[in-house]
Amino acid sequence: MNYFFIFVFLFVIELAYFKLADYFNIIDRPNERSSHSRITLRGGGIIFYIGVLLYFLLNDFQYPWFFTGLTLIAGISFADDVRPQSSKLRLLVHFIAMVLMFYQWNLFSLSWYFTIFALIFCTGILNAYNFMDGINGITGGYSLVLSVTLLYINQFQQSFVDPKFIYIVLLALLVFNFFNFRTKATCFAGDVGSVSIAFILVFLLGLLIIKTGDFSYLVLLSVYGVDTILTIIHRLILKENIALPHRKHAYQIMANELRIPHVVVSLIYISLQALICIGLFVFKSCSYYYLFSIIIILSVAYILFKKKNYHLHQQL
Numbered sequence: 001m002n003y004f005f006i007f008v009f010l011f012v013i014e015l016a017y018f019k020l021a022d023y024f025n026i027i028d029r030p031n032e033r034s035s036h037s038r039i040t041l042r043g044g045g046i047i048f049y050i051g052v053l054l055y056f057l058l059n060d061f062q063y064p065w066f067f068t069g070l071t072l073i074a075g076i077s078f079a080d081d082v083r084p085q086s087s088k089l090r091l092l093v094h095f096i097a098m099v100l101m102f103y104q105w106n107l108f109s110l111s112w113y114f115t116i117f118a119l120i121f122c123t124g125i126l127n128a129y130n131f132m133d134g135i136n137g138i139t140g141g142y143s144l145v146l147s148v149t150l151l152y153i154n155q156f157q158q159s160f161v162d163p164k165f166i167y168i169v170l171l172a173l174l175v176f177n178f179f180n181f182r183t184k185a186t187c188f189a190g191d192v193g194s195v196s197i198a199f200i201l202v203f204l205l206g207l208l209i210i211k212t213g214d215f216s217y218l219v220l221l222s223v224y225g226v227d228t229i230l231t232i233i234h235r236l237i238l239k240e241n242i243a244l245p246h247r248k249h250a251y252q253i254m255a256n257e258l259r260i261p262h263v264v265v266s267l268i269y270i271s272l273q274a275l276i277c278i279g280l281f282v283f284k285s286c287s288y289y290y291l292f293s294i295i296i297i298l299s300v301a302y303i304l305f306k307k308k309n310y311h312l313h314q315q316l
Helices: 003-023 046-058 064-082 087-105 112-132 138-156 163-180 190-212 215-237 250-257 262-282 284-314
Strands: none
Touching: 003 046, 003 163, 046 064, 046 163, 046 190, 064 087, 064 190, 087 112, 087 190, 112 138, 112 190, 112 215, 138 163, 138 190, 138 215, 138 262, 163 190, 190 215, 215 250, 215 262, 215 284, 250 262, 250 284, 262 284
């Protein structure tokens, strides 16, 4: 495969999408949850789906059940970007897509509790990615770190997927980051981007965990996971409806109340997850202790940060 031409192709497709989004008014208008103030093109993350589609067509239709699930989930997410869809319809499509991915994993041949765990895990990660996609660069940059880490594991530690798949995902991420990871983003990922890349990364991580039987690889999602779970717990303590928009994530307080530039906040999250990924290789012999230690450290840091700065949010 000529990756240079694939990169150029994806770049051109992204530019073509911008024209269509502008023509059909597919834009992101700031609301009470937003950390941005400019009207910006939405749905630039469709390039993640286009990249996987290209891989699927060029590689003898590998991973067909996963690809069908991704198509369903990208389709309903894009429709939601254009015009809000029923939450029940979105939930149904997400459920069908995950069942298809589980079939691709051959998960149903394992004990039933693996399916239950996978359903909770996948639902949580998809929602976490969607919740965390609020500032320039955070989704693309964070996903780039995870993809590079998974590529390294696949190449040098444990082969679990066709490496060409990860290469194309990386190229799509580079294209998206070029337009999004900047002070004034040209586009946002939209639901089609955040949910699609989450589905792709969960697929890869699931393949790795099933191949190795090692759940400590969940540490690759620890920064997003701790922020999302503890923010939900915080909102439940405040007796808020967790289904409603909010600005209580740690990254939102950094960007909104502390006025830290979006790109800097994204770099903090990306760098932190990158260091954690490197630590996984350093402490591989005690990977579960490492996972639990990271969760505890991140949780303590989150709580201390909120105790120090949450009053700024309350004053709004």
